[in-house]
Amino acid sequence: MMVLITGACGGLGRAMASECARRGFALFLTDICELGLESIQQGLTRQYGVMVYTHVCDITNEQQVAAMFERISGMEQKPGMLLNIAGIDHEGGFAALPEDRIIDIVRLNIEATLRVTHAALTVRDRAKRFIIVNVSSLASLYPMPLKATYAASKRFLLDFSIALGQELKHENVSVMALCPGGLPTTDEALQGIAAQGLWGSLTTNGLGLVARRTISRALAGRRVYIPGLVNRMLSILGAFAPPALVARLLHRRWQHAQSQWLPSLQ
Amino acid sequence: MKTVVITGATSGIGFEAACAITAQGLRVIGVGRSAERCERAREALLSGMPEANVDFVCGDLSSQREVHAVADAILSLLGDEGLWVLISNAGGVRSWYTTTADGYEMQFALNHLAGFLLAHRLWPRLKQAGGRIILTGSNSHKMARMHWKDIMFQRRYSCLMAYKQSKLCNMLFAAELNRRQSAVKAYVVDPGLVNTDIGNKETSGLVDVFWKLRKRGGVDPEVPAQTYAFLCSRQPAPEGLYYHNCRPVAYSKRVNDAADAKRLFELSEQLCGVKFGGGEL
Numbered sequence: 001m002m003v004l005i006t007g008a009c010g011g012l013g014r015a016m017a018s019e020c021a022r023r024g025f026a027l028f029l030t031d032i033c034e035l036g037l038e039s040i041q042q043g044l045t046r047q048y049g050v051m052v053y054t055h056v057c058d059i060t061n062e063q064q065v066a067a068m069f070e071r072i073s074g075m076e077q078k079p080g081m082l083l084n085i086a087g088i089d090h091e092g093g094f095a096a097l098p099e100d101r102i103i104d105i106v107r108l109n110i111e112a113t114l115r116v117t118h119a120a121l122t123v124r125d126r127a128k129r130f131i132i133v134n135v136s137s138l139a140s141l142y143p144m145p146l147k148a149t150y151a152a153s154k155r156f157l158l159d160f161s162i163a164l165g166q167e168l169k170h171e172n173v174s175v176m177a178l179c180p181g182g183l184p185t186t187d188e189a190l191q192g193i194a195a196q197g198l199w200g201s202l203t204t205n206g207l208g209l210v211a212r213r214t215i216s217r218a219l220a221g222r223r224v225y226i227p228g229l230v231n232r233m234l235s236i237l238g239a240f241a242p243p244a245l246v247a248r249l250l251h252r253r254w255q256h257a258q259s260q261w262l263p264s265l266q
Numbered sequence: 267m268k269t270v271v272i273t274g275a276t277s278g279i280g281f282e283a284a285c286a287i288t289a290q291g292l293r294v295i296g297v298g299r300s301a302e303r304c305e306r307a308r309e310a311l312l313s314g315m316p317e318a319n320v321d322f323v324c325g326d327l328s329s330q331r332e333v334h335a336v337a338d339a340i341l342s343l344l345g346d347e348g349l350w351v352l353i354s355n356a357g358g359v360r361s362w363y364t365t366t367a368d369g370y371e372m373q374f375a376l377n378h379l380a381g382f383l384l385a386h387r388l389w390p391r392l393k394q395a396g397g398r399i400i401l402t403g404s405n406s407h408k409m410a411r412m413h414w415k416d417i418m419f420q421r422r423y424s425c426l427m428a429y430k431q432s433k434l435c436n437m438l439f440a441a442e443l444n445r446r447q448s449a450v451k452a453y454v455v456d457p458g459l460v461n462t463d464i465g466n467k468e469t470s471g472l473v474d475v476f477w478k479l480r481k482r483g484g485v486d487p488e489v490p491a492q493t494y495a496f497l498c499s500r501q502p503a504p505e506g507l508y509y510h511n512c513r514p515v516a517y518s519k520r521v522n523d524a525a526d527a528k529r530l531f532e533l534s535e536q537l538c539g540v541k542f543g544g545g546e547l
Contacts, residue, residue: 043367043537047370207365
């Protein structure tokens with residue numbers, strides 16, 4: 001099987017690509033970063049000896065996505081799995097951030113994900129099963145002050161995934177939303193987790209484990225995967241607690257974490 | 267003038283080794299990840315010793331692309347001269363499984379593969395000078411074995427096991443180099459417990475707390491720096507593989523496992539996409 005991965009050079013993208021390669025899947029990796037694609041292609045080829053195709057693409061750009069899928073539709077083997085991993089968040093309050101940075105979040109997390117998903121469904125091999133994994137977030141389960149746009153964009157992906165999965169169930173397509181808490185993907189993320197203290201450690205899950213279970217569960221046709229027991233309990237609590245109360249609690253938590261963390265980034 | 271390359275030279279053991287070695291009148295080329303910290307370290311070295319011959323090269327050694335770039339920069343600084351010593355000291359600890367740009371587990375890539383690849387790139391110059399390679403090891407290698415089935419700890423990550431294994435890799439690599447050739451002598455230094463920030467940089471929770479407590483009992487980095495200076499200057503080349511406080515000390519029996527050493531050497535060649543020394547070892 002060939003797996004198409006967006007945002008393949010980021011921390012989560014690399015870990016997912018590595019997990020798929022470990023299982024012997026061929027890979028079609030796309031990212032905006034050309035050097036990063038070269039590195040990960042080289043590393044995975046050397047480590048696992050699998051076929052790795054790469055395509056530099058800004059998935060918020062319509063023409064570039066069209067060109068990429070033209071290449072894919074010309075390939076003998078079509079992707080049987082799509083991992084929509086590309087996504088961003090900009091740290092900072094809504095009013096404090098410039099407007100274009102806010103819009104960027106929606107353009108990548110929502111618009112570009114829809115564009116790639118639609119194109120991948122169009123070129124798919126209809127005789128075979130097709131699996132989609134959208135990276136939502138634990139943040140999708142609550143209204144999140146200071147991450148309002150990001151959390152809402154992830155909520156979109158969660159609801160969209162569940163609905164699309166139902167819609168395409170009889171066409172042999174399954175859709176899963178991955179809702180991780182903190183993921184220790186990069187050195188910056190590790191610092192962010194450290195800044196959240198005990199809370200950060202509790203809601204964080206190992207990347208290797210999350211990658212392995214994500215692929216296993218997606219292959220098993222699951223709809224939602226929330227890694228980690230603490231995170232699953234939080235998600236259940238979140239479903240019953242009044243949103244305004246959750247927002248108040250989370251606001252305090254993020255204010256504290258950001259005051260610890262952000263100055264060290266600058 | 268003899269040149270010594272030191273990776274991870276902006277702080278901790280690497281910085282103190284750079285001080286001790288420049289004090290011996292050798293030229294030092296330091297390697298560090300952040301340009302700002304490189305500049306600060308260079309200034310600190312020169313303020314104590316204005317006549318010192320010091321350069322810094324900036325690069326993140328966890329990425330193989332940057333290892334190559336660092337090697338290119340070192341080679342151009344060397345001109346046509348040989349390299350007397352490569353001190354492969356850069357290393358780190360990660361609380362969680364993280365991957366490098368190449369998709370390799372961070373500690374394995376940074377603590378072992380980076381030094382392997384840099385040694386390969388600088389090999390002709392080391393041979394030219396009849397030089398030495400010194401790796402920063404750790405006594406924790408004695409509690410490690412090679413996890414061949416999952417060398418990058420992808421399935422079950424343990425920060426300490428990955429660290430110890432990477433330090434066993436340093437030992438196996440040095441032993442294999444000495445087994446294969448005698449033009450360049452390879453050593454591993456056990457710095458002992460040293461008061462540096464290695465366990466606090468990209469870690470959190472238990473590892474961070476544990477290291478903050480533990481490092482208080484450690485010696486200052488000037489102490490192990492003397493062992494590096496000793497191995498750089500002693501003539502003829504000292505016997506032995508593993509040094510602590512300027513003396514050869516005992517190491518794990520697993521280091522003598524020639525099959526493991528050969529397997530690691532070949533795996534490292536494959537993961538770096540090179541034949542070490544052009545396949546002429």
